[in-house]
Amino acid sequence: MNKRTIYLAGSTFWGGQDFLDRLPGVLDTELGLTDVDAGTVVETFFLAFPDSEYLGTSECIKVDYDADVIPLRTLLEAFFVTVDPFSTTKQINYVEGMPQAKIYYIDPADEAVADKAIADLQQHFGRAVTIACVPLQGFTPAGKYAQDYIDRNLGENLIIDPSLADAF
Numbered sequence: 001m002n003k004r005t006i007y008l009a010g011s012t013f014w015g016g017q018d019f020l021d022r023l024p025g026v027l028d029t030e031l032g033l034t035d036v037d038a039g040t041v042v043e044t045f046f047l048a049f050p051d052s053e054y055l056g057t058s059e060c061i062k063v064d065y066d067a068d069v070i071p072l073r074t075l076l077e078a079f080f081v082t083v084d085p086f087s088t089t090k091q092i093n094y095v096e097g098m099p100q101a102k103i104y105y106i107d108p109a110d111e112a113v114a115d116k117a118i119a120d121l122q123q124h125f126g127r128a129v130t131i132a133c134v135p136l137q138g139f140t141p142a143g144k145y146a147q148d149y150i151d152r153n154l155g156e157n158l159i160i161d162p163s164l165a166d167a168f
Contacts, residue, residue, distance in 0.1 A: 002067040003027065006075065006110060007136050009034060009058035010083045010101025015159030016061050018150040022165035023078055025070030030062040032141040034104060058102055062139060070168070072110055076103065076117040078168045082160050085121060085129040104136040111135075 008016070017029045065075055083101035103114045114133040122129045 003064060004067045004072065004110075005062065005064050005106060006072060007034070007060050007062050007104035007106075007139060008079050008102075009060040009104065010131070012082070012159045013059040013061070013146070014149040016079075016082055017148070019082055019160045019162065019165055020061060020063055020075075020078070022162055023065075023070055023075065023168050025066045025068075026063060026075075027066055028064040030141055031146045032060055032062060032139050034058045034060045034102075034136065034139055060102075060104065060139060062141075072113045073117055074168055076114060078165065079103075080117075080121055080131070081164050081167075083131065085125070085131050086127070087130060101131045103131065103133045104139075105133065106136050108135075 008020070013031055017031055020026050020029050063075065065072075079101075085101065087100065103118075105111050105114060111133060118129060118131050118133060121131070
């Protein structure tokens with residue numbers, strides 16, 4: 001096993017976790033926020049509301065995966081299906097006011113893979129995309145309430161078509 005970790009922001013929080021969990025090779029996912037003071041306990045948050053104390057942070061999904069089963073490039077291509085690559089203020093078919101899609105890496109080698117995937121996506125569409133690739137500066141896990149929310153409360157992903165994961 002070749003366990004690796006990447007952090008993905010910009011997909012719908014709960015829907016993104018459910019979608020990524022369906023991909024072969026994804027070992028574990030954890031929801032949280034980037035750019036929050038260390039030690040903060042985050043039970044629930046709604047970034048779309050202007051008065052949110054978490055405005056300016058990114059809802060993020062920590063993804064542990066087996067790179068021998070799903071290479072980073074393939075994982076990113078799956079992630080791209082769940083985001084609006086042209087907007088800095090909304091997620092795919094979701095609310096305005098959410099942060100742009102970002103790939104947060106901890107291994108510097110992942111930056112080149114992500115940059116190439118973004119460049120290829122841009123070439124495919126023939127226009128600039130707004131997905132950013134940046135080093136992770138901090139990650140604060142969300143509370144138990146937020147984790148695996150769709151499995152525990154909805155039973156099905158109503159935000160991202162789960163069958164899209166079948167392509168990967």
